[in-house]
Amino acid sequence: MALHEECGVFGIYDLNGGCARDAYYGLYALQHRGQEACGIATINDLELSCRKDSGLVGEVFSEAELDALNGVMAIGHTRYSTTGGGGRENAQPLTLKYVKGSLAVAHNGNLVNTEALKTEYEYKGAIFHTTTDSEIIAYIIAQERLQSGSIEEAVIRAMAHLRGAFSLVVMSSRKLLAARDPWGFRPLCIGRRGEAYVFASETCALDSVDATFVRDVLPGEVVWVENGELNSIRVQDRPPSRLCVFEYLYFARPDSVIDCQSVYESRLLAGKYLAREFPREADVVIGVPDSGLVAAKGYAIESGIPYNDGFIKNRYVGRTFIKPGQAEREKAVRLKLNPLRAAIENRRVVVIDDSIVRGTTTRQTIKLLRDAGALEVHMLSAAPKFISPCFFGTDIPDKSNLIAANYTTDEICARIDADSLGFLPVELLTKIAPDSMCGICDACFTEDYPTE
Amino acid sequence: MALHEECGVFGIYDLNGGCARDAYYGLYALQHRGQEACGIATINDLELSCRKDSGLVGEVFSEAELDALNGVMAIGHTRYSTTGGGGRENAQPLTLKYVKGSLAVAHNGNLVNTEALKTEYEYKGAIFHTTTDSEIIAYIIAQERLQSGSIEEAVIRAMAHLRGAFSLVVMSSRKLLAARDPWGFRPLCIGRRGEAYVFASETCALDSVDATFVRDVLPGEVVWVENGELNSIRVQDRPPSRLCVFEYLYFARPDSVIDCQSVYESRLLAGKYLAREFPREADVVIGVPDSGLVAAKGYAIESGIPYNDGFIKNRYVGRTFIKPGQAEREKAVRLKLNPLRAAIENRRVVVIDDSIVRGTTTRQTIKLLRDAGALEVHMLSAAPKFISPCFFGTDIPDKSNLIAANYTTDEICARIDADSLGFLPVELLTKIAPDSMCGICDACFTEDYPTE
Amino acid sequence: MALHEECGVFGIYDLNGGCARDAYYGLYALQHRGQEACGIATINDLELSCRKDSGLVGEVFSEAELDALNGVMAIGHTRYSTTGGGGRENAQPLTLKYVKGSLAVAHNGNLVNTEALKTEYEYKGAIFHTTTDSEIIAYIIAQERLQSGSIEEAVIRAMAHLRGAFSLVVMSSRKLLAARDPWGFRPLCIGRRGEAYVFASETCALDSVDATFVRDVLPGEVVWVENGELNSIRVQDRPPSRLCVFEYLYFARPDSVIDCQSVYESRLLAGKYLAREFPREADVVIGVPDSGLVAAKGYAIESGIPYNDGFIKNRYVGRTFIKPGQAEREKAVRLKLNPLRAAIENRRVVVIDDSIVRGTTTRQTIKLLRDAGALEVHMLSAAPKFISPCFFGTDIPDKSNLIAANYTTDEICARIDADSLGFLPVELLTKIAPDSMCGICDACFTEDYPTE
């Protein structure tokens, strides 16, 4: 699977203090959304502090550093670098000091009008130090704050300038805010623990700090905590909501609930629909770890064919792993995924992956199964056919590298050496999130982009 | 689950060179057997080199260091510190120079007569620099080498002194050896890749270097590679073989095959036997990640009750994780294991763990399930009741801390707040490894120790 | 000696490339001007790269990093933190991207109107990320660039806003510039190596890259290299020039020549004038390492009393040194400076330090000499009496801590337990730099500040 992960954001307001430590646990729960860099900013006695660096949460923060960051508000960020260089200087939260005090911003998503905004503001005198969307967002909020009576008004006004995906947590000297773009591309939820409020990309981060789920931030909404109270305003004239479907299929943790839809249930459903669309005569159903596993269970439930583990994933293969040379790409896959011969040998196998992008990894995966003795390999993709890139933060390669944009299903089946192949039909996509309060963005399968 | 993991050993002899890199991949595959420290020693042109340090394989070795270690033989080790201090100085392989040249030893297991051996040899003039078994084993091998015509004879002679568990890989200037104690407590297998030979704790490490399984090293056997040929001698007068049953239940990777028994199959069988012994009226079967998952699948298959994922494990909680304070132990469990409410709520749950040691973690796990809405929680342990410690390397606490040594099943059930509780009957233990060519050591359940 | 050191700046334009490496050697030569942090920014194919961090030059840069920074222009900076926190985020050069491209600035000095400038620009919409003067200077240059036809004009226009001390090196996409404040508080010189041009705080940095001295940048001048040619413009309406006298007495390396005056000669002259003003009957003249040593040689030459080394300085006592507790301050001095008993015992000693600030270190130094057997200790200060703080970057404590602002010479003599005491008369200050093309700032001795 070649799709990459998204960033994670977290915010907490707790007058009992200790917020840096809560942010630490929250970021741990969101680590799957980005392993490149992370950071925590806190406010204590109006004083802003920040620590951020490249590396995993467990590498960046020591106990002493967390204690030093102590505060009554904190925001945090885990970063997956969507745009090239992801060094230390692009780590978030982004912090700045301006005439109204301090400001810290953490951002998940991708703007589509970054360049236009930069040019516009640079001609007005703006100077940017980084190449991140976060800095331009922070800049516009700060500029609008000079014209506004409050930070929440400034955020709402700033949102009028921004086109694309953003789920933000924002911290001023006295307020903690969360904002979600009018389309609702990326998730953002609200939790409560006693008198404290928590904002997070996913509900699993609420669980990690013993907060209970209150509700999702609505598309186009700004919520904020002020004097212990939760407040809200919402952008007028909103487009139809469009949550990125890959939050359900790939990005989010299965124990999260996004826009009232359980991620786990959504993946199970994808598997069940695959079973209905593509019934196969087979002995076993397996999934490609990690994000294909739940759909495989759904297929097994629906079809009655037994589910089994087909691969053991090496949990230690991480950022520092030294890969074998180019000539040994198959070995590289196997170092990470070892087939479980006991489950595969002499069996007809249905194998489910979350999606098929370039096709190269899929071909190697199938080869591993055949080498382990599979009699037949029936490949199914829990996502429809990718035909177009994403402009809202999902890291999909350009069209020339998308196998489904260039070949028919039969051609792909031959190229990956499968006995049969099926993709979830795009018209079933909305059915995998029946409880969701949001619409679905499926532009990468349909080219029906929500914005120009 | 509170049992700790074992060390892993790896050795390779390949006249094409590049052995350090193979050892690196082998150790990656064995990383689950020890995350405390690791090391690789190589021989090139009779010259011994070694790099070892505390940390994970991915942290200790850079590409440049692997290249510098290049050689035609290599041995490697991943260490779980069974005895207190596990700093850099106790990392393995242990290397030494003596009158016959160089020697390197990597060791998995635990001797029971360490202190007696130390005293005996110190009075003969030995001086030890570390507190590890490995050093005394290396010392005795080197001493015996002075009286022997060959290194393999020296290893066989050394084995007469050693009581307890050991699976060794040994490297002299010209030969690579592997040796397993006469009881066969710890696994050790042989693989082949073209002209190259590989020794490893588990078969998953053979897979990682594209070697095919040849056979296991037999209890009491010494095998060695010399001039490209595999040779063998075996200790006379051997006791019955006794492989540690926790290799099947807990230590080994499910994709490994130990003494001809698939680890995955063994865990499935444990679950199936639990289903026969403890039928329950329930809506779902779940396992405690990671080592309870396969048994849960076995229970589901046998019982017909659907299997589902019950917890999502945070894969990033590692050595550097800063835990919450003592008052928040339950939170500490939850940061690692988050229950999947969608699978649990309003359901009667059978939950399977690999074993129950102190009972404290089990109680917290059950509480998490009840908080997530479980109607009933039926707890099953894939291991029998622990009543006695292990002297051969498995890290089981003393009797006063073993809940099953102090309470009846009903008392334990009340203490952990389960609706019912069952342990795999000890008499079924041998049945979970029907294909194994070895006997089983079950002393921690029976006090029937294989040595005095 | 308790005065602290200044920052160092360096710039090079060489179409042959390899400029990062030259900057590295230049910063090594300027390391004495700041050990807190350092950085190098380069331009290659219009692309700006920068690496900076806290630490010494030798710690921050590896060979691979220097190679990666390769370019045809480079600027560098070594930082002594004059204002509190000196972490990684305040390291220089400061780099930014704006509508006109890239800009990098390295700065030595201290503005006196920072706060007023910040407020003024923040109300116009500026947002600052750091608390450094460098950022505000870079911001103003970038702002002025939007109104100007060239970067050099922007720098000249920016200088009209800045009050206080600054010696800058600036790098735009195509030009390398150097600018010095109209008073000329801090040094800045120009060198040449073949077709390449070099700018540096001191001539010793020119020597380190085999460049030959061309001339000093004049107070109020902006010079720049464009298409291989050196150009210059100069601020109109300049005040009288006022180089900080401590560049001669303390900050600069003795092998540097500043504004045509050899630093070494200047210190020798200070010693000679002390000998004329304060003739003593003594057996030996010694200096307090390092900056008192040359003045002591000057005293010896003028007086005919033999010079000798009086202390051996421990060269390894650096940033990481763990000091003894408060109760052992004398020991702390001695760990750094050990008296040379052979030169002191049974002798009447004249000892020269570069200045006397609080008096506490001086008292301990004299005690060390008495303990080593000195019969008499005659203390002389190569600087006049400190009576007032500095606002231009020299780290002098406030008046209440300046011993000479609170006590007469006789009282100080008693407090430091000297047999006699003398300070260089302030009216001789101008005589120690007879070759200098600049006037001298002596405000810390006279309260005659060059700006309000």
Place this chain on the structure above:
Amino acid sequence: MALHEECGVFGIYDLNGGCARDAYYGLYALQHRGQEACGIATINDLELSCRKDSGLVGEVFSEAELDALNGVMAIGHTRYSTTGGGGRENAQPLTLKYVKGSLAVAHNGNLVNTEALKTEYEYKGAIFHTTTDSEIIAYIIAQERLQSGSIEEAVIRAMAHLRGAFSLVVMSSRKLLAARDPWGFRPLCIGRRGEAYVFASETCALDSVDATFVRDVLPGEVVWVENGELNSIRVQDRPPSRLCVFEYLYFARPDSVIDCQSVYESRLLAGKYLAREFPREADVVIGVPDSGLVAAKGYAIESGIPYNDGFIKNRYVGRTFIKPGQAEREKAVRLKLNPLRAAIENRRVVVIDDSIVRGTTTRQTIKLLRDAGALEVHMLSAAPKFISPCFFGTDIPDKSNLIAANYTTDEICARIDADSLGFLPVELLTKIAPDSMCGICDACFTEDYPTE
């Protein structure tokens, strides 16, 4: 100057505790004797602890680590690697556990019979883990301890086996010992602070912990502290004593006193004798930093020609410095030593270095002086002509690389491009240490080796 430096040893016994911190300060004072690695071992409640690593004292120890090492006895070591690989594993003190308890050894010097000893003991069953002399010394002491009634007797007996240079500090569970080889090649002294005793390579280390000098350890003597009392025994049948003359000329700090001879005085005397032997018509006398400076002052005093500083040494050029490529060797010298033009230009210069080994650095040094405007350069060496290597720890290259072993003085003068050249006559060597209680080893000038 190409001679390398020696190791430093330190030991302290203080019932008030805090000995690790004293060892830290002592090693700081001895850092000039080795920058490769360092370590401290302590005894507290009979428990031996040790921390050692490659790096400077200030890099290896943090405050927390020093506190953790607290004890009533400590020994320490700074290492200059005389034999190839100097990694972490060869750092000292060497510690071991044996039947009689714990033992720690720190060693300065070089044995000449290492190989013979190794072979002898290996045939008796010894196994060595490192390639250091220290390990074999520790081994022999431990072996002898098994046959002896006390550790001091064991050390005396071990000394009978050792040929060559060694100054040792040794720590057993209850005693601190110091031992010096019968020739007295390397220095070792005794100090006292209240009830505490201190042993150190040089007196400057006594000063650093406020201890007063008691006396030197005599050649062939073992001293030890037991129950707060200092005791001594001495080897019978000793050869004439032969302290390495480079301790006076090069290794030791000028503020140290070795065998009753001030190092500073000794260097002054060398300069004075040079002045008598080689009177020159010149305007200035300069020295090559650091070890040629004092001899230059001696020459100036004796000749009446003014002394001046000729070079400024860059104090920051250390282990991590990235040197220019091979083609720029002259630049490499200049980055470290910058000539002081003000002192040299248009002058006839006498320049004194501590010795001339290969001649290449000397040629570059003279070129720097000529480029800085020297009219004449008269080179003098404070050491006689090197004609033979050293087997006792001084790092002198083999004969083919010693310029004086291959060329006449006139030929050397031409090769280094000096106007004249002189070496201290070897017959004057004994005169530069008139107060020394020891004889002098001058084998590298005379081939008169004290042992075969």
